[in-house]
Amino acid sequence: MRFHILTLFPEMVMNGLLTSITGRAVKQNKIAIEATNIRDYTLDKHAKVDDYPYGGGAGMLMQAQPVYDAYQSVADRIPEDAKKRVVYVTPQGTPFTQQMAQDFAACDDLILLCGHYEGIDERVLEEVVTDYVSIGDYVLTGGELASMVIVDAVARLVPDVLNNDQSAETESFHGNLLEYPQYSRPEVWHDKKVPQVLLSGNQKKINEWRLEQSVIRTQERRPDLYAKYEELQDSVNKGIGFSGFTDPFRIQVVGTFVDPFGIQNHIDHLAYGHGKKPGDSDMMQQDSMEPMHGIRQGKEDFPGTHHDAHELIVGNKDKSTE
Ligand code: ADE
Numbered sequence: 171m172r173f174h175i176l177t178l179f180p181e182m183v184m185n186g187l188l189t190s191i192t193g194r195a196v197k198q199n200k201i202a203i204e205a206t207n208i209r210d211y212t213l214d215k216h217a218k219v220d221d222y223p224y225g226g227g228a229g230m231l232m233q234a235q236p237v238y239d240a241y242q243s244v245a246d247r248i249p250e251d252a253k254k255r256v257v258y259v260t261p262q263g264t265p266f267t268q269q270m271a272q273d274f275a276a277c278d279d280l281i282l283l284c285g286h287y288e289g290i291d292e293r294v295l296e297e298v299v300t301d302y303v304s305i306g307d308y309v310l311t312g313g314e315l316a317s318m319v320i321v322d323a324v325a326r327l328v329p330d331v332l333n334n335d336q337s338a339e340t341e342s343f344h345g346n347l348l349e350y351p352q353y354s355r356p357e358v359w360h361d362k363k364v365p366q367v368l369l370s371g372n373q374k375k376i377n378e379w380r381l382e383q384s385v386i387r388t389q390e391r392r393p394d395l396y397a398k399y400e401e402l403q404d405s406v407n408k409g410i411g412f413s414g415f416t417d418p419f420r421i422q423v424v425g426t427f428v429d430p431f432g433i434q435n436h437i438d439h440l441a442y443g444h445g446k447k448p449g450d451s452d453m454m455q456q457d458s459m460e461p462m463h464g465i466r467q468g469k470e471d472f473p474g475t476h477h478d479a480h481e482l483i484v485g486n487k488d489k490s491t492e
Pocket residue numbers: 259260261303304305306307308309310311312313316
């Protein structure tokens with residue numbers, strides 16, 4: 171995936187993004203990031219890129235011409251058949267979410283346009299922008315930090331940018347629950363002990379505890395997110411969106427559903443959703459269930475589906491077609 175940032179401060183975004191995980195991903199050619207200086211495209215002999223707004227008002231506006239020409243210089247290098255979006259980062263945009271990051275990650279080319287001063291002449295925005303995105307209800311001095319946030323959140327979803335351990339984090343957020351508290355060595359620090367259950371070696375109990383903690387944390391810190399979690403749990407429990415077994419080793423669920431902590435939750439929900447309990451004779455036996463072999467999710471994997479779809483591949487590995 172290629173990221174193209176149109177900005178008056180290319181060194182600011184490149185210094186940030188060529189550091190740490192995104193920087194490593196660039197080095198390993200998993201992603202490409204380039205910043206184009208809008209000022210390089212001005213036709214003004216003093217290299218001016220801004221002017222007063224018609225109708226008066228405070229501040230200056232970025233002019234259409236340099237923005238458009240900078241955009242064209244990037245767009246001309248993007249293949250015709252590439253999947254491309256052009257994002258203008260602005261506090262007037264749609265709030266950025268993990269779902270949006272996932273949608274953007276399906277692009278081949280993501281162009282991010284950073285404004286400065288009081289904004290950009292509306293006419294060029296009308297011509298080039300496909301998405302208006304805000305990173306929160308506050309006003310930054312420019313779009314650079316917002317673009318960096320978006321590049322970071324999208325890049326980590328590109329295959330192989332994160333290692334397997336790290337990528338699990340996305341799934342837990344995707345389930346509309348915040349992550350549970352985590353502890354590392356030593357077992358006692360400042361007289362505080364690591365919760366006993368985490369030392370028990372009983373994975374089922376650990377999963378239950380983590381789910382409980384996630385629920386408590388989400389209720390306390392993000393009641394809005396928790397309401398979504400409950401709504402989804404409800405629909406899964408009622409079987410809404412459960413499309414049945416596509417074959418005995420694949421379970422397909424249409425609609426978003428919750429998988430914060432592993433296959434067992436899925437299977438319980440799916441079983442109940444199907445009007446059966448785990449252990450029913452024509453239901454796959456919970457106890458004999460092999461670990462999950464894979465999960466596919468998203469609209470892309472399921473042509474003709476308008477919702478997110480998730481397919482769990484469980485059971486006998488030999489018979490799963492994954
Ligand atoms: N530019 C300035 N403030 C912004 C914000 N909150 N989100 C996106 N772009 C911005």
